[in-house]
Amino acid sequence: MVRKPGDVGERYEIPALDFGVLPHGERRDAAESRRRVLDTARELFEERGVDAVSMHEIGRAAGVGQGTLYRRYEHKGALCSALLFESTERFYEGVRARAEKGDDTALIQLWRLIDDLAVFNEENAPLLGAVRDAAGGERRMEMYRNPFYGWLRATVILLLRRAVDEGDATPNLDVEYAADFVLAPLNIDLYLFQRHELGMQPARITGVLRGLLLDGLRGGAGRLSE
Amino acid sequence: MVRKPGDVGERYEIPALDFGVLPHGERRDAAESRRRVLDTARELFEERGVDAVSMHEIGRAAGVGQGTLYRRYEHKGALCSALLFESTERFYEGVRARAEKGDDTALIQLWRLIDDLAVFNEENAPLLGAVRDAAGGERRMEMYRNPFYGWLRATVILLLRRAVDEGDATPNLDVEYAADFVLAPLNIDLYLFQRHELGMQPARITGVLRGLLLDGLRGGAGRLSE
DNA sequence: TCCTCATGTGGACAATTGTCCGCTTCTGAT
DNA sequence: ATCAGAAGCGGACAATTGTCCACATGAGGA
Incomplete structure (x- = not known):
C-alpha cells in the first residue's frame, strides 16, 4: 500500500506532548x-x-x-526541563502544524524536524546541557525517559512509518531503531562538540545527516541540497 | 582512483592510540x-x-x-578512564590487526569496528557510564576530547576515506561528519537505554546501523546480513 | 466560625566532590 | 655522604547536592 502525502490514517496522528509541568489542584x-x-x-x-x-x-x-x-523539582535538571517547557511547546506546534497542513511527504517533514532540532539545540544549549549533566548515576537514562525525548522518538517513528507507506523508505526498515539513529547525531553533547570544538556549521550537520539517511554512504551527500 | 583492499597508501595507517596513562619519569x-x-x-x-x-x-x-x-586523577572520570586502558588497548589491537591483515575492504572493517564497539559497550558499561557522568559542566565535552574517542574518530574517518577510494562510498561523502554519525548511535547513554529500557539486542542495534549506513532509509535493512 | 489534616515550608544535616597548602620524601648533583 | 629542590603526600576545608523532619498554613467540612 502506497499513500500520498494528504492521505493520513488515524494511527498516524502526531502524538500530544504532555510535559506534566502545570499541576492543577495546586495550593x-x-x-x-x-x-x-x-x-x-x-x-x-x-x-x-x-x-x-x-x-x-x-x-x-x-x-x-x-x-x-x-x-x-527533584533536581537541577528537572528545574531546567521546566524552564524548557515553552521552547518544547513551540517545537511541538511547528511539527504538528506541518503535519496537519499535509503538503509535504513524511520524509520532507522529517527533514524539517531535523532542522528544527538543530535550531532547538542552538537556542537552548545551556539548559539542555544542564539537563544532561543532571542525568548521571542513578538517573543515567533520565534524558531518554524525559517526556520530550519520548515524544520526539514517537514522532520520528511515526514519520518513518509514513515514509515507508509513501514509498520513500524500504518496508524492511526497523523504524523503532532507525528513530534513535536519526536523533543520536543531534544529541546535545555531540552537537556542541561539533559546533564549538570542530567548528562545524549547523547546515553542514543537518545536511550530511539528511544525505546519509537518504542513501547511506553510497548516495551522493552532495546532491541532497533538497 | 579506485583502490583494492590490499593497496594501502602511507596516509592510510591506522593511527596509534596514546592513552598517556603510564608516565615514565615517575618516582x-x-x-x-x-x-x-x-x-x-x-x-x-x-x-x-x-x-x-x-x-x-x-x-x-x-x-x-x-x-x-x-x-x-583530576576527577573520578579520569580514574575510570585509566581503568579502561586495557580494554581500549585490546580494542585498538583488534582494529589494527584487521587493518594489517588487509583481507577485508574498509567497509567490512568498519562493520567489524562497529561490532567491537558494541561489545566494548557491553563489557565496560559501568566504567563508561561513570566517565560520562564525570563529564559535566565545565567538562561537558571531555567525552569527546578523550584520547580514545579521538582515536576512534580518526580511525573511522580513515576507514571511510578508504571506502571512498575503494568505491564503496560516494566521493561526495563528508567523512569528517559521517564519522561522528557512525559513532553517535553507539554512545553509551543511548546504547544502555536501548539495551535495558527498550530491550533491544546488540545484533539488532549494529545490524540496523549497518543497513542504514549502507543504503540509508531507502535500502533494504533486511538484505544486509553481510 | 472553627477544626482538621493534607499540603506546603524552610533550615539543619549528611555526603560527595574537588582544592589548598604546609610537610615529607626521593633523586641526582656535588 | 650531604644537600637542595622538585615531586609527592595527606588531611583540613569550601562548595554543592539532595534529604529529613518539625512546624506552619490554607481549604473544605461541621
Missing part, C-alpha cells in the same frame, strides 16, 4: 512559590550562566527553602 | 601509590558498583590522601 501559596522559583532561576541563569548558579542560591533568591525547592 | 613512591589506587578502585568498583564508591573512600582504602588522589 495558591505553592503556585506562587513555584512561579517565583522559575522566574528567579531564569533570571539568575541568564545573568551568570546555568552552571554557575546553585540550587541553594536559587532558593535563597526566591525566598524559598531547600525542602520546598526540591519538593517541586 | 618510585608515586608509581606504587598509583598502582595501589588503581587496584583498590577496581576492587571496590567490582564489589559495590562504580557509583556507590566515593573518591574519598578509594583514597582511604588505598592509604592515600585526597591531594595525592586528585593530583594523579
Whole structure:
C-alpha cells in the first residue's frame, strides 16, 4: 500500500506532548512559590550562566527553602526541563502544524524536524546541557525517559512509518531503531562538540545527516541540497 | 582512483592510540601509590558498583590522601578512564590487526569496528557510564576530547576515506561528519537505554546501523546480513 | 466560625566532590 | 655522604547536592 502525502490514517496522528509541568489542584501559596522559583532561576541563569548558579542560591533568591525547592523539582535538571517547557511547546506546534497542513511527504517533514532540532539545540544549549549533566548515576537514562525525548522518538517513528507507506523508505526498515539513529547525531553533547570544538556549521550537520539517511554512504551527500 | 583492499597508501595507517596513562619519569613512591589506587578502585568498583564508591573512600582504602588522589586523577572520570586502558588497548589491537591483515575492504572493517564497539559497550558499561557522568559542566565535552574517542574518530574517518577510494562510498561523502554519525548511535547513554529500557539486542542495534549506513532509509535493512 | 489534616515550608544535616597548602620524601648533583 | 629542590603526600576545608523532619498554613467540612 502506497499513500500520498494528504492521505493520513488515524494511527498516524502526531502524538500530544504532555510535559506534566502545570499541576492543577495546586495550593495558591505553592503556585506562587513555584512561579517565583522559575522566574528567579531564569533570571539568575541568564545573568551568570546555568552552571554557575546553585540550587541553594536559587532558593535563597526566591525566598524559598531547600525542602520546598526540591519538593517541586527533584533536581537541577528537572528545574531546567521546566524552564524548557515553552521552547518544547513551540517545537511541538511547528511539527504538528506541518503535519496537519499535509503538503509535504513524511520524509520532507522529517527533514524539517531535523532542522528544527538543530535550531532547538542552538537556542537552548545551556539548559539542555544542564539537563544532561543532571542525568548521571542513578538517573543515567533520565534524558531518554524525559517526556520530550519520548515524544520526539514517537514522532520520528511515526514519520518513518509514513515514509515507508509513501514509498520513500524500504518496508524492511526497523523504524523503532532507525528513530534513535536519526536523533543520536543531534544529541546535545555531540552537537556542541561539533559546533564549538570542530567548528562545524549547523547546515553542514543537518545536511550530511539528511544525505546519509537518504542513501547511506553510497548516495551522493552532495546532491541532497533538497 | 579506485583502490583494492590490499593497496594501502602511507596516509592510510591506522593511527596509534596514546592513552598517556603510564608516565615514565615517575618516582618510585608515586608509581606504587598509583598502582595501589588503581587496584583498590577496581576492587571496590567490582564489589559495590562504580557509583556507590566515593573518591574519598578509594583514597582511604588505598592509604592515600585526597591531594595525592586528585593530583594523579583530576576527577573520578579520569580514574575510570585509566581503568579502561586495557580494554581500549585490546580494542585498538583488534582494529589494527584487521587493518594489517588487509583481507577485508574498509567497509567490512568498519562493520567489524562497529561490532567491537558494541561489545566494548557491553563489557565496560559501568566504567563508561561513570566517565560520562564525570563529564559535566565545565567538562561537558571531555567525552569527546578523550584520547580514545579521538582515536576512534580518526580511525573511522580513515576507514571511510578508504571506502571512498575503494568505491564503496560516494566521493561526495563528508567523512569528517559521517564519522561522528557512525559513532553517535553507539554512545553509551543511548546504547544502555536501548539495551535495558527498550530491550533491544546488540545484533539488532549494529545490524540496523549497518543497513542504514549502507543504503540509508531507502535500502533494504533486511538484505544486509553481510 | 472553627477544626482538621493534607499540603506546603524552610533550615539543619549528611555526603560527595574537588582544592589548598604546609610537610615529607626521593633523586641526582656535588 | 650531604644537600637542595622538585615531586609527592595527606588531611583540613569550601562548595554543592539532595534529604529529613518539625512546624506552619490554607481549604473544605461541621
